[in-house]
Amino acid sequence: MENKNLWRQFSTQETPFYLYDFNVLRKVLVEATKWSSRFGYKLHYALKANANPELLNVIRQYGIGADCVSGNEVKHAVNCGFHSHDVVFAGVGKTDEEISLALKTRIFSFNVESCQELDVINKLAQDEGTKARVAIRVNPDVNPYTHEYISTGQSRNKFGIPHAELKSVLSKIERMKYVQFMGLHFHIGSQITQMSVFRELCQRVNIIQKEIESMGYEIPHLNLGGGLGINYDDEAIQMPDFETYFKVFYQTLDRRAGQQIHFEPGRSLVAASGTLITKVLYVKETPGEELAIVDAGMTELIRPALYQSYHPISNLSSDEDREHYAVAGPICESSDFFTHKVLLPRVKRNHLLAIKQVGAYGEVMSSRYNLRQGVRRYHVDNERKTETGKEICTLERTS
Ligand SMILES: Cc1ncc(COP(=O)(O)O)c(C=O)c1O
Numbered sequence: 069m070e071n072k073n074l075w076r077q078f079s080t081q082e083t084p085f086y087l088y089d090f091n092v093l094r095k096v097l098v099e100a101t102k103w104s105s106r107f108g109y110k111l112h113y114a115l116k117a118n119a120n121p122e123l124l125n126v127i128r129q130y131g132i133g134a135d136c137v138s139g140n141e142v143k144h145a146v147n148c149g150f151h152s153h154d155v156v157f158a159g160v161g162k163t164d165e166e167i168s169l170a171l172k173t174r175i176f177s178f179n180v181e182s183c184q185e186l187d188v189i190n191k192l193a194q195d196e197g198t199k200a201r202v203a204i205r206v207n208p209d210v211n212p213y214t215h216e217y218i219s220t221g222q223s224r225n226k227f228g229i230p231h232a233e234l235k236s237v238l239s240k241i242e243r244m245k246y247v248q249f250m251g252l253h254f255h256i257g258s259q260i261t262q263m264s265v266f267r268e269l270c271q272r273v274n275i276i277q278k279e280i281e282s283m284g285y286e287i288p289h290l291n292l293g294g295g296l297g298i299n300y301d302d303e304a305i306q307m308p309d310f311e312t313y314f315k316v317f318y319q320t321l322d323r324r325a326g327q328q329i330h331f332e333p334g335r336s337l338v339a340a341s342g343t344l345i346t347k348v349l350y351v352k353e354t355p356g357e358e359l360a361i362v363d364a365g366m367t368e369l370i371r372p373a374l375y376q377s378y379h380p381i382s383n384l385s386s387d388e389d390r391e392h393y394a395v396a397g398p399i400c401e402s403s404d405f406f407t408h409k410v411l412l413p414r415v416k417r418n419h420l421l422a423i424k425q426v427g428a429y430g431e432v433m434s435s436r437y438n439l440r441q442g443v444r445r446y447h448v449d450n451e452r453k454t455e456t457g458k459e460i461c462t463l464e465r466t467s
């Protein structure tokens with residue numbers, strides 16, 4: 069899925085900018101939905117990974133619903149054409165206004181994260197004259213072996229209701245007139261690369277299901293969240309291993325007749341389709357390293373500064389001898405680095421660099437710190453061009 073020639077076509081655009089390749093996105097969506105549908109699983113794309121309306125429009129065409137974490141995401145999903153009945157809403161801090169909005173929108177279900185939230189939903193549903201569909205987000209205390217900041221299903225994390233409280237929450241729901249129990253929700257973290265973690269999650273879910281079924285409850289819906297990690301190490305982009313991922317769940321989860329299983333992938337669907345194109349402003353020597361200062365910074369892509377993550381970088385302007393470089397942005401923070409060591413064809417002022425696999429949690433986490441300009445984006449989509457009969461791979465500015 070490497071596309072160096074495509075990126076070179078955009079060398080005259082003002083940098084920095086995100087470039088989305090919807091041809092790559094479509095390939096990933098075809099693979100993901102091929103394997104999810106083989107097992108009868110329903111997908112809800114986690115909008116937080118990338119809420120670009122053009123990208124959402126493509127995702128929606130594959131029969132995928134929306135997983136939202138704010139009232140604005142719920143509104144945005146529906147405005148971008150997702151059917152309200154395909155929208156789920158999680159989040160530890162839903163405001164009254166957001167809950168009311170979601171009730172009016174008639175979303176599929178709330179993934180409830182505390183006892184108090186349940187009371188509020190019940191009250192607001194009564195005010196709206198409706199019944200809220202709710203799934204309980206359970207914190208299963210599973211270690212996802214990922215970066216500490218993106219672990220969400222360990223007992224020390226703020227998300228979900230502890231397993232030990234589940235019984236009392238269910239009996240509370242039974243007494244509520246305006247709440248309908250839909251099932252259980254789990255999401256244990258992001259960028260999970262060890263399949264054994266998902267196996268452990270399934271084993272925990274099996275125990276929890278048995279326990280609450282023995283109390284007489286049925287669980288019509290089971291939502292296993294997102295979390296499938298991608299390979300950020302290689303220059304060439306690789307397809308996430310959806311086959312192995314879904315098979316782990318199919319083989320490990322105890323099946324129930326008529327039960328609908330849901331997933332909420334974010335990163336694995338969109339990361340590969342995004343590239344950040346940035347221009348080299350200066351090259352300077354610092355003790356021990358040759359430093360390329362580029363015009364994108366942590367304001368455009370915060371992941372390296374926040375999680376010490378690495379995104380593959382290539383030099384689009386040169387194939388000359390390779391040297392080691394550190395690559396940093398212009399922001400007034402010492403953490404504003406993309407990498408301290410990458411082997412690149414010799415870098416000079418005005419060269420273009422491509423920072424790859426940034427389609428997830430890239431543009432959405434950008435900021436205007438240092439009163440930056442605000443990030444631009446473009447996309448290419450062969451399919452759209454073919455439909456309208458225009459030239460293939462022209463650039464469309466979408467912001
Ligand atoms: C509730 C919920 N579902 C789904 C996701 C998507 O996760 P990922 O992008 O790792 O697939 C997230 C983000 O971590 C989330 O918080």
Ligand SMILES: N[C@@H](CCCC[NH3+])C(=O)O
Binds near residue numbers: 371429
């Ligand atoms: N923002 C994180 C993912 C967080 C997912 C939301 N719980 C990242 O860039 O990897």
